Amino acid sequence: MNPSADATAPPARRLRGTIADETAVSSSMRRLDLELEEPVAFQPGQFCMLNLAGERALVFGRPFSLLAASGRRLSLLYKVVGRGTARLRDAGAGAPVTCLTPLGRPFPAPDERPRLLLAGGVGLPPLIAWAERWGRPRDLRCAGGRDGDDLPRGLLGPGWRLSADRPAGEPGGRAVFAGNVVELARSLLPAGAPAHVVLACGPLPLLRAAAGLADERGWDCLVSVEERMGCGYGVCRGCVVPRAGDDGYATACKDGPVFDARALDWARFGGEGAA
Amino acid sequence: MTKLPDWLAFDPRGPLRLGPRTFPGRIWTASGCFGYGLDGADLGTAGGGSPFDGLGAVVTKTVTPQARRGNPPPRLWETAHGALNSIGLENVGLARFADEIVPVLEARGVPFVASLAATRPEEFGDLARRLAAAAAGAAHWHGVELNLSCPNVAEGGVDFGRDPETVERCVAAAREHLAGRALLAKLTPNVGSIARLAAAAARGGADGVTAINTLIGMDVDLRTGEPVLPRRRGGYSGPALLPVALARVDEIVQETGLPVVGVGGVATLEDALKFFAVGAVAVQVGTAQMSDPFAAAAVAAALAAAG
Numbered sequence: 036m037n038p039s040a041d042a043t044a045p046p047a048r049r050l051r052g053t054i055a056d057e058t059a060v061s062s063s064m065r066r067l068d069l070e071l072e073e074p075v076a077f078q079p080g081q082f083c084m085l086n087l088a089g090e091r092a093l094v095f096g097r098p099f100s101l102l103a104a105s106g107r108r109l110s111l112l113y114k115v116v117g118r119g120t121a122r123l124r125d126a127g128a129g130a131p132v133t134c135l136t137p138l139g140r141p142f143p144a145p146d147e148r149p150r151l152l153l154a155g156g157v158g159l160p161p162l163i164a165w166a167e168r169w170g171r172p173r174d175l176r177c178a179g180g181r182d183g184d185d186l187p188r189g190l191l192g193p194g195w196r197l198s199a200d201r202p203a204g205e206p207g208g209r210a211v212f213a214g215n216v217v218e219l220a221r222s223l224l225p226a227g228a229p230a231h232v233v234l235a236c237g238p239l240p241l242l243r244a245a246a247g248l249a250d251e252r253g254w255d256c257l258v259s260v261e262e263r264m265g266c267g268y269g270v271c272r273g274c275v276v277p278r279a280g281d282d283g284y285a286t287a288c289k290d291g292p293v294f295d296a297r298a299l300d301w302a303r304f305g306g307e308g309a310a
Numbered sequence: 311m312t313k314l315p316d317w318l319a320f321d322p323r324g325p326l327r328l329g330p331r332t333f334p335g336r337i338w339t340a341s342g343c344f345g346y347g348l349d350g351a352d353l354g355t356a357g358g359g360s361p362f363d364g365l366g367a368v369v370t371k372t373v374t375p376q377a378r379r380g381n382p383p384p385r386l387w388e389t390a391h392g393a394l395n396s397i398g399l400e401n402v403g404l405a406r407f408a409d410e411i412v413p414v415l416e417a418r419g420v421p422f423v424a425s426l427a428a429t430r431p432e433e434f435g436d437l438a439r440r441l442a443a444a445a446a447g448a449a450h451w452h453g454v455e456l457n458l459s460c461p462n463v464a465e466g467g468v469d470f471g472r473d474p475e476t477v478e479r480c481v482a483a484a485r486e487h488l489a490g491r492a493l494l495a496k497l498t499p500n501v502g503s504i505a506r507l508a509a510a511a512a513r514g515g516a517d518g519v520t521a522i523n524t525l526i527g528m529d530v531d532l533r534t535g536e537p538v539l540p541r542r543r544g545g546y547s548g549p550a551l552l553p554v555a556l557a558r559v560d561e562i563v564q565e566t567g568l569p570v571v572g573v574g575g576v577a578t579l580e581d582a583l584k585f586f587a588v589g590a591v592a593v594q595v596g597t598a599q600m601s602d603p604f605a606a607a608a609v610a611a612a613l614a615a616a617g
């Protein structure tokens with residue numbers, strides 16, 4: 036099963052705009068609303084390259100998955116992890132931005148088979164967007180965090196099952212499974228459970244475990260990968276991930292970020308950089 | 311709208327005559343920073359327009375005799391005022407470039423310069439011969455830029471491009487097969503005298519030189535004490551390069567009088583005008599084109615609109 040350049044995803048545009056709103060939605064995640072110069076649309080799994088404009092611009096934009104779009108308003112979820120994201124947080128409402136959007140191959144629309152959504156950390160937004168657009172009761176939605184307080188519960192309706200590596204109680208009365216999100220899925224879908232198509236987005240260990248689960252069960256699995264990006268539109272070959280079948284690379288930005296798990300070489304993934 | 315300064319020695323808005331060719335403009339994209347000139351064609355802005363509008367040439371990603379898979383990731387690292395890259399010349403190889411990419415550029419009417427790299431002078435000759443044979447009728451193929459300066463490949467690379475005699479032999483080998491196309495040698499700044507390399511390229515028959523390729527740079531991850539790039543050092547590009555590139559272009563122009571295509575840190579018309587001020591005949595936009603696909607087109611539009 037191949038993620039495809041969805042015919043309904045509009046071509047990308049470079050739009051100017053401003054930061055309209057910026058708020059914390061959990062202990063570690065923040066929501067950013069942009070007001071762009073034109074209406075925007077996207078498919079869940081697509082991303083934008085966002086940069087501050089003018090004096091505060093970074094050398095490269097930063098890739099962020101798209102959470103929601105309404106008219107000229109585009110919303111993202113992000114975590115402050117470094118210079119760029121700190122600068123975004125501190126820019127303040129009204130700060131001018133540029134945004135190249137929408138980019139990349141989305142998660143496809145579902146067929147009749149149930150989906151298993153596995154989201155962790157900053158992998159949440161594309162799967163929240165997918166569930167809003169296409170989710171059905173038969174799909175199983177799982178979101179994982181570190182302590183549970185880092186999950187944006189306001190955005191994760193009762194249809195979402197939650198997990199945390201170290202749960203800090205049950206705030207809001209929601210049960211939180213102790214363990215990672217793939218362990219949660221295994222507990223809900225023991226061996227012999229009906230086949231699901233896995234959609235996974237999050238850090239590499241999550242993707243690896245998701246692909247492992249799917250492989251074990253013979254299920255299809257789509258993963259959305261994260262790599263450092265330069266251009267976001269396919270020209271610099273900076274954001275590569277190891278491709279299965281030969282010793283070459285695919286780009287996260289243009290060939291992905293959503294890949295069939297079988298199209299990636301998991302043995303080489305994430306390891307070789309350390310050499 | 312910027313007013314064109316009256317100190318300009320020439321009008322940079324017109325076409326550019328370089329060797330046997332006339333380029334439609336003097337604002338180009340730099341090799342490796344705009345792919346093969348294929349991606350980006352479907353991108354737009356609120357005002358319409360295309361990233362290709364007004365470009366004098368797209369210098370395509372460097373191709374080598376055989377396809378290369380490139381370096382392991384991470385390949386990019388942003389620094390405070392620039393970027394480090396270690397792409398490792400990942401490319402499709404000359405055969406696929408000539409058979410699959412040139413026809414599309416030609417059909418789309420994209421003016422282009424093919425960037426070529428090899429590890430021995432004879433190989434440069436061979437690349438030029440094969441490309442000339444495959445693209446003989448390509449009207450939008452204006453020239454070749456010999457990449458004599460990539461810092462990210464173990465074999466060849468910078469050391470190779472630092473020796474004037476080797477530079478001369480590489481250029482001469484390619485020149486033989488490129489009658490009717492402009493021939494540029496792209497030089498490394500990681501050398502004492504860049505003017506000596508430029509003079510050597512001219513002796514080999516180059517119509518001009520491109521300066522500069524990336525500086526060699528590195529960064530360290532303080533959490534681990536390790537270099538951020540797996541191959542330790544990479545190519546340093548972006549805004550920080552502008553003063554360095556200007557000085558190198560100035561050095562070449564002052565000492566040799568050769569036509570120079572300036573590249574390094576250009577993001578705006580003002581940046582480009584500085585290169586024209588020191589005598590560059592054209593300017594390439596690299597890193598800025600990565601962060602904004604409309605960067606070079608915007609410089610070209612600003613230049614065209616300047617009174």
Ligand SMILES: Cc1cc2nc3c(=O)[nH]c(=O)nc-3n(C[C@H](O)[C@H](O)[C@H](O)COP(=O)(O)OP(=O)(O)OC[C@H]3O[C@@H](n4cnc5c(N)ncnc54)[C@H](O)[C@@H]3O)c2cc1C
Nearest residue numbers: 097098099100112113114117118119120157261262263292
């Ligand atoms: C397709 C895609 C979608 C993404 N969606 C989101 C999102 O919705 N929300 C969100 O918060 N983040 C998302 N990211 C990650 C985000 O782009 C990075 O966190 C951001 O670029 C970091 O910038 P910085 O300058 O703050 O950090 P830097 O100072 O550049 O780096 C700080 C740390 O972040 C890591 N990092 C940097 N860039 C990336 C990257 N591209 N991918 C993974 N790790 C990285 C570095 O290894 C380092 O540990 C996405 C990445 C991709 C490729």
Ligand SMILES: Cc1cc2nc3c(=O)[nH]c(=O)nc-3n(C[C@H](O)[C@H](O)[C@H](O)COP(=O)(O)O)c2cc1C
Nearest residue numbers: 340341342372395457522523547548574575596597
């Ligand atoms: C990601 C990246 C890839 C590059 N690839 C090539 C290449 O294949 N061949 C080449 O001659 N120069 C290559 N360069 C160098 C640029 O063409 C240019 O000389 C340099 O980056 C300085 O210009 P800038 O500051 O505008 O980027 C590359 C630069 C970057 C950032």
